[in-house]
Amino acid sequence: MPTLVSHPDEVKVISRRFGMGAKDIEKYIELDGYKAVQQGIEQGPAWIVDTMKASGLRGRGGAGFPTGMKWSFVPKVSEKPKYVLVNGDESEPGTCKDHVIFLEDPHAVIEGTMIAGLAIGAKMGFIYLRGEYRYLLNIVEKAVAEAYAKGFLGKNIFGKEGVDFDIITQTGAGAYEVGEESALMESLEGKRGVPRIKPPFPAVVGLYGGPTVINNAETIANAPHILLMGGEAYAKLGTERNGGTRLFGISGHVNKPGVYELPMGYSLRDAIYKVAGGIPGGKALKAVVPGGASCPVLKADEIDVGLDFDQMAKAGTMLGSGGIVVLDETVSIVEFALRTIRFYQHESCGWCIPCREGTDWLKKTLTRFHAGGGNKKDIDNIQYLAENMMGRTFCPLGDAAAMPTLGFIKKFRGEFEEYLAGARVENPLIQITTIGETELAAH
């Protein structure tokens, strides 16, 4: 289990119960737990949605869609049951924030789910964990059972006549793709994890055909805190149009890696050099992947940027899922590009041609390039492939594979060229496969 880290620059909202034993329901209640949901029952759905809108909270999964607005899209009246779905399929490489929430504060997710349910008029919520988080399932299930035992879940919750809410937990089978909301619904329904055609969007036709709110676990876990502190107060913590704080998982070549809660708009440079303690051994920074593997890379001279959705977009990358990966000067970008594309090639669901075939050819070409069999045309070909995947795929996975690849090629083209000229990685992390071996053909 990861050790918790802390830094004075942190603004603790969602992480304020971390390390305090809040997995236990008694402790959670002691730390203001389950107050927000009761307040929500009193004040009604409109108040919840208004508060969420005022908070400026934007989806923490990566796309940054305003949460209050998402909740308000769900039709008031529906023939089919409405659902709340918590996306705990945290699979973006470099991201490990939801993991800490489930580990340290699972009741916040449960309470947040109930609040979302109250807001849209759903009586059932699902918490979906990624397949590899099976060990967290015990923690979450125990928390759910405790809530049922207390009468916080089930029929007439908190003794309120006619207020019902149930929560079901589920794990995936190990596919990055089901982190996409509609693919997650397919998976939850027991089908292949392949995204659905949109529209209709989940708010109208979602899980089992019912209107569904699907939010990232961190987004959902923020809801109780926002109701307790008020939307405006939460919004003030962040920057304009980027309310509040968020968890950043800083990893890679830093002295103090870990999950930190920083206010939106916090400087990326400070996050690396102050909060995470800088780069070990006094080495120079080469690049930063700022928000999970799918975000275009930032070069060392591009890190004077605020960590919020809008500033990052302006810098030509994305805030994404908050997984900051720091690379020092020893990292070979060729190898890093290959590692990245190997992931996406492995995780492509195979549904659409550009992603299925594109990631495969990117991987094959980069594998050969990495092994020393590259030629000058390869660099152009990689760029051509990535450019022709961008915006052409069925779901964002194709973009997620193409964007970083384009970033590597455009920003570090020189390094690719040097590699061609004979520069090599000293200690390659990826086994170099000789060209033509059967293993290469098989992958």
Place this chain on the structure above:
Amino acid sequence: MPDVTLTVDGNKITAPAGTLLIEACKTAGIEIPAFCYYPGLSLQAACRMCVVRIEKMPKLQTACTTPVAEGMVVQTETPEIAQARKATLQLLLGNHPLDCPVCDAGGECELQDMTFKYGAADSFYTEPKNHREEQKWSPVVYFDRPRCILCYRCVRMCGEGMDVFALGIQNRGSSSVIAPNVPAQLSPEDLPNLDCEQCGMCIDACPVGALTSGAYRYKTRPWEMNHVSTVCTHCGDGCKTTLGVRSVSDGSEIVRGDNRDKSGMNGDFLCNKGRYAFDFANNIERLTSPLVRKDGKLKPVSWDEALKFAGAKLRELRDSRGPQSLGVIGSNRTTNEENYLLQKFARTVLGTNNIDHHRTADYVTLATSIGATTRANGKTRYASQHCVETAPALLFIGGDPTNQAPLTAWNARTNVRLNKARVYIANHEEIKLRRQSKAAIQVSQFGYGALAQYLAGDDKAANATSTVEQADVLSSFREAIKAEDPLIVIVGNEVRGGELANLIKALPHAKFGLTADYVNSRGASDMGVLPDVLPGYQPLTGSTIASEYSVADKPGLDLLAMFDAAAAGDLAALYVVGSNPVKRYGIDPATLGKTFLIVQDLFLTETALLADVVFPAANLYEKSGSVTNSYGDVQLVAKAADKAGTRSDFELIVRLADHIGHDIRTLVPFGKGLRADMGQTRGAQSGEADRHAVWMTANNMEPKLSPFDPFAILDEIQRVVPGYDKLLRLQLLSGNDQNITPAATGLVQIENRKDLVLPSSDTLFTSGSLTRFSPMLQDVQRHQETEVSDHLAAD
């Protein structure tokens, strides 16, 4: 839906709101390429070929998932779009084996066409392609995995279209492959077998050569075949099929059957038999020489000898023992023209009403019961096959369309899927179509008569109708179908005679269709191959045709009575055309000991084995004419193949009449009326035409108009058979179907022996006597048997 106006490539087009952009463009004549889009099946947006630029949208959009909207401005062929499509093709071709020179689909491949159009000829990849071994899934379905582009058409066709769900997707990403679904307890690697209806729809849906047909693969190239559009011979549904034909040393053989041009009422549908079971035509056991019994054994003789012998003998027996000692049994696989000619031959050449055929549905009762009645709006009460696909409500009483009338089942499923049609089922078995039904009741096995009474309002019949259903279930079923208007009732062959008449009376608002077993079962009845009615179900006395024929007014012997007469020694001669009554009705061979038997068939059937003369006949794929399906939809049959040594039934009947000494000018009114080519477009037929010309010249006839031309008799059919007078010749020749309704008046109600209607209970893999002569059907049957036993073993 109101229409919206949008701009596509600068042209204003209008389409109903909600129409998919790809369809709206197609209607306007703008083709948008697509692999995964298939009309009628669920949307995928997987191939990304149909991307278009829509104004105000940030990315390229897929035309297959975008509904048209008012004011939409669309570009479908800009350099940006062409580049997107080209890149997609390059990606596909990167892993494609490019074995086009040997691929079955070469020349008919959508991937080839697209590559040609977008010029994706350059490749950047030097790595090995992802190769996988080819798999045999069944005797008729092979899967060449590297060729697959994963458009999922086959998966959807099988699941949504066929309701079989035999195919699925294995693995993910670039390892994804289409694979047969297997029971959970079996490993997919153990059983790459298809447990399905073997319809081959997946093969037709495949845009490339990934799925190939066991009957056709590696046999020829598409451009080396002639493609002849005709009608399948196997069941009464009347599917159009396009036969791929190639010249061989003894004529021309069929190498492929499909309906990729989506013509006819079956659209793209064909079942296992329609697609593959043409191979009986090339069976080595096919008769190719006339046989005459000499010294107790059937010996091959010349055509002249056989015809002369048979004709002389028939004449002698007619003159010595009287016309009433002669009998004729017709076929439900021969054309309308042949059926008409045969009954005319019996009635005017032999002079007897002793003519019948193997009936598989009670069309006489259908015609006489509906009679002059109409629906409340004055419209007809005869259903067409098209009604099954479009009507808002269908009621199936008896029968199992999935097995016996696969197109009817397909149309019903399509109707439910696309139009939300309501299907009601009353059956004594749990037929598969129940899965699409809104309501279903289980009738007792012999409860159909009671059901008719119950539907007519007799509550006392409830107990006899069903021993399973509760009274309230039955009554709500009855109320539901009474409330459906229009309602199409499709009746299986369990319901006949008085029961059928009661049923027709009980549902006066409904249109009716009877399912029968072979291609021209309805036509045989319509054409009067019956002992007690003339063509068009006209009475033996009083009608124009009766006076023209100067036919005996006493009904003749029916099929069973003929064999009774034979047993009693009263049947001097029997002429059997395209039928195997000895096997079908379980006739004791000794019965025919004193009867001079002439059999005209493809094979030496149980009946032919007893014959004194056997004529080798052409099958339905080797002749022209018209056929009428179960519902009364008439279609043109075009000559596709040719087999040396055989002759069409039409020609044989005329020849026999000639040898009996009858003036064939009175049998076939050739030499006047319209002359039209009934699809004889192929070079192989010129030999036949020459043969006819030589014969006619020798007989001082003008060799231009042949008595062997089925169209000569079609003129007469149209003149004298009620209903067929409405047939439009141009429609027929264009390959369109037309629904025929028998006359409303002047019909005669007959007492019907119920046992004359003998359902053949064919399955998806049998087709009467033809089954055992089709190696493919035999193969598939064996495959299905092992499939079943495999599953049982696994359970």
